[in-house]
Amino acid sequence: MLQVIIDKDVCVACGACVLSGPDVFDQNEDGQAVLVVDEPGESLRDQILESIEACPVQALSLVEHAVATAE
Amino acid sequence: MTELTTARSETTVRAFPLPRTGCPMQPAPDYAVLRETEPVSRVKLTFNGREAWLLTRYEDMQQMLRDPRFESDIADPGYPLQFGFPLELLEQGIVQRTLFHMDPPVHTQHRMMLMPEMTAKKVEAMRPRTQEIVDELIDAMLAQGGPVDIISALTMPLPSVAMTELLDVPRDQTDLFYRWITSLVTQGTPEEHAAANTEVEILLHRLIAERTEKPADDLISSLILRNQERGGDLGPTDISALVRTMIAGGHESTMNGMTMAVLVLLSHPEQAAILREKPELAGQAVDELMRFSSVADHGTVRVAKEDAEIGGQLIRKGEGVICSLTAANHDPRVFADPNTLDFHRKEAAQNIAFGYGHHRCAGQVLVRMQMEVVFTTLLRRIPGLRLAKPVEELPFKEKALIDGLHELPVTW
Numbered sequence: 001m002l003q004v005i006i007d008k009d010v011c012v013a014c015g016a017c018v019l020s021g022p023d024v025f026d027q028n029e030d031g032q033a034v035l036v037v038d039e040p041g042e043s044l045r046d047q048i049l050e051s052i053e054a055c056p057v058q059a060l061s062l063v064e065h066a067v068a069t070a071e
Numbered sequence: 072m073t074e075l076t077t078a079r080s081e082t083t084v085r086a087f088p089l090p091r092t093g094c095p096m097q098p099a100p101d102y103a104v105l106r107e108t109e110p111v112s113r114v115k116l117t118f119n120g121r122e123a124w125l126l127t128r129y130e131d132m133q134q135m136l137r138d139p140r141f142e143s144d145i146a147d148p149g150y151p152l153q154f155g156f157p158l159e160l161l162e163q164g165i166v167q168r169t170l171f172h173m174d175p176p177v178h179t180q181h182r183m184m185l186m187p188e189m190t191a192k193k194v195e196a197m198r199p200r201t202q203e204i205v206d207e208l209i210d211a212m213l214a215q216g217g218p219v220d221i222i223s224a225l226t227m228p229l230p231s232v233a234m235t236e237l238l239d240v241p242r243d244q245t246d247l248f249y250r251w252i253t254s255l256v257t258q259g260t261p262e263e264h265a266a267a268n269t270e271v272e273i274l275l276h277r278l279i280a281e282r283t284e285k286p287a288d289d290l291i292s293s294l295i296l297r298n299q300e301r302g303g304d305l306g307p308t309d310i311s312a313l314v315r316t317m318i319a320g321g322h323e324s325t326m327n328g329m330t331m332a333v334l335v336l337l338s339h340p341e342q343a344a345i346l347r348e349k350p351e352l353a354g355q356a357v358d359e360l361m362r363f364s365s366v367a368d369h370g371t372v373r374v375a376k377e378d379a380e381i382g383g384q385l386i387r388k389g390e391g392v393i394c395s396l397t398a399a400n401h402d403p404r405v406f407a408d409p410n411t412l413d414f415h416r417k418e419a420a421q422n423i424a425f426g427y428g429h430h431r432c433a434g435q436v437l438v439r440m441q442m443e444v445v446f447t448t449l450l451r452r453i454p455g456l457r458l459a460k461p462v463e464e465l466p467f468k469e470k471a472l473i474d475g476l477h478e479l480p481v482t483w
Contacts, residue, residue: 012179012429013186015194015436019354020420022191031186054420056431057137 001039003063004048008032010059020054021047033059084122087114087393088369088470095467096335096364097410102127102398111384114393116153117470123151123372123391124384127398129405129423131382132371135392136428138381141373143430145172151372151391154472157261157268166268167308169316175429184297184305185313185433188290194436197233201444204232209452217482218459222330225449226479229441230325234318239289240278247271248318255319271318275311283307290314317434324367325438327468327475328424329445332360334465334479336446337458339412346414347450353443356414360442362422363412365397366474371426399423455483 004024013031017024024047028034040048052060089099105112106127114125126132135141144150145168146158160166170182187193205225212224231245251267254260278291286292294313298305305313336343346356371394375386386392400422401409413419425432432438449456458465459480466477 012182012431013190014425014431014433015189015191016420016431018191019436019439027190027192029187030183031190050417050420053418056423056425056427057429 001065002042002045002048003039003065004035005061005063006033006035007059007061010057012057012059014056016054016056017051017060021051024048025051082113083109084113084115085125086117087123087125088117089114095462095465096331096338098365098368098395098397098401102395102401106398106402111382111386116151118153121149121151121391123149123393124381124386125393125395126381127395127402128382129399129402132394132396132399132423133427135373135381136371136394136426136430138379139175140375140377140379141392142174142376143172143178143372144174144374144376147374147389149389149391150374151393153369153372154255155261155264156255157264160261160265160268165265167312167315169312169319170433171316171319171430178429181305181309181313182429182433184294184301185317187297188293189433189436191436194440197237197437198440198444200236201229201233201441202448204229205444205448206452209448213453218480219482221333221479221481222326222476225445226329226333227326229445230321230329230438233437233441234321237290238278238314238317239287239291240274244274247274248322251315252319252322271315272311275314276307279307279310290317320432320434321438324473325434325441327366327473328361328364328438329442330476330479331364331366331474332357332442332446333449333481334458334462334476335360335364335412337456337481338462342412342414343450346446347454350447350451352414353447354439355416355419356446357439357442358419358422359412359414359416360446361424361439362400362406362416362419364474365400365422365424367424367426367472368397368474369393369395370472371396371430394427396423396426453483456481457483 011032017033018027024036024040024044025033026036048062089101091099093100110128110131112125115122146161157166208225208228212219235242235245247270251271254264254267282292283295286296294310346352374391375388377388379386403409405421406418425435459482468475
């Protein structure tokens with residue numbers, strides 16, 4: 001499972017992420033980036049990485065969930 | 072080249088824009104040299120003799136354009152002004168700043184008033200009408216028969232018609248918009264600019280007043296309503312400035328960008344064949360054409376409001392910085408084999424032809440959609456489309472803020 005963080009204070013609503021990652025990102029009514037699904041699956045990794053690169057204000061980041069290990 | 076390699080001291084100041092020798096579709100050759108030998112270099116603007124720093128590396132531009140110490144204050148004496156902007160009229164309050172010359176937090180407040188109109192969803196809803204306009208213009212081209220100048224037939228009218236429909240102003244106002252924007256970015260005198268500016272302001276203020284009374288289904292009405300919803304902080308002059316931002320961005324740069332992209336497309340028949348075969352590659356093709364041609368090469372400039380270091384170079388408070396977006400979009404650190412056009416290029420979406428940072432083109436989604444429709448429709452409807460003159464005989468604009476052509480004759 002992948003977790004994507006969107007920094008709303010930074011997002012300038014340019015829409016670049018929606019063009020690069022249409023299955024991951026959408027825009028709210030203000031134009032700012034929102035997620036289509038809360039926790040995108042592994043198959044969307046490429047779209048996420050491309051959107052992160054395409055974002056002109058570095059508002060997006062990908063957090064890898066650490067595999068839970070019982071100790 | 073010789074001059075560059077022999078005189079490589081930090082104090083070398085080169086005349087800017089750099090000479091564009093060789094293929095007019097390729098970047099000025101010195102960009103590639105500077106990028107490797109002196110990525111942050113000194114230049115002197117031929118326009119007004121002001122000196123500035125020139126950035127030629129993608130990464131340095133990313134860093135600078137996100138750094139709040141660099142601002143877009145066009146009135147600062149260190150700002151690398153490259154066209155006859157009427158600063159005295161700005162000081163007198165006769166001309167207002169557009170988004171291009173605002174900085175946060177004011178820039179953010181004004182920009183975010185406009186951005187809800189430019190979402191991917193809203194732009195997608197404009198696609199069918201865009202297709203109709205493009206089809207009508209191509210019908211007229213076909214009826215006329217080749218050769219035709221594709222600028223007057225297609226790449227100039229399309230963005231204008233789309234803009235007049237978006238703003239719901241009569242099509243004949245397009246001339247006024249053009250007069251205003253060309254007086255600003257080309258050789259207009261401050262007086263000519265002031266006259267055109269006043270005409271545009273009168274028109275826009277009238278529309279804003281009318282639509283404040285009676286909002287309709289157009290972009291100006293949407294701005295008025297959104298401003299009211301958000302507390303009404305913006306006055307009619309601010310809303311007018313937002314609309315002028317759109318008009319400024321939506322004419323000259325869109326037209327030149329589309330025209331140069333058509334030229335590049337027709338000069339690469341093997342890539343054109345790929346797109347004709349697979350129209351679903353249109354988005355990627357547009358990214359790559361934008362990257363390759365980067366018509367707004369050196370319009371992205373800032374001035375340092377504090378000392379700051381970029382690419383290992385100290386930039387002092389009050390010094391100007393110019394980004395060569397063309398140089399960034401041909402930086403081999405990001406784009407392998409950068410001078411080759413490749414519609415399958417994975418990293419094409421990372422191009423910064425639309426700018427970088429919080430000033431990223433507000434209309435990029437719209438322009439991209441328009442370009443997708445133009446290129447795929449041209450290739451589908453006129454399979455034999457080709458240049459009517461060799462590239463070396465084409466009239467390229469010289470000393471323009473935005474690269475382009477005066478005329479692009481095509482035939483089929």
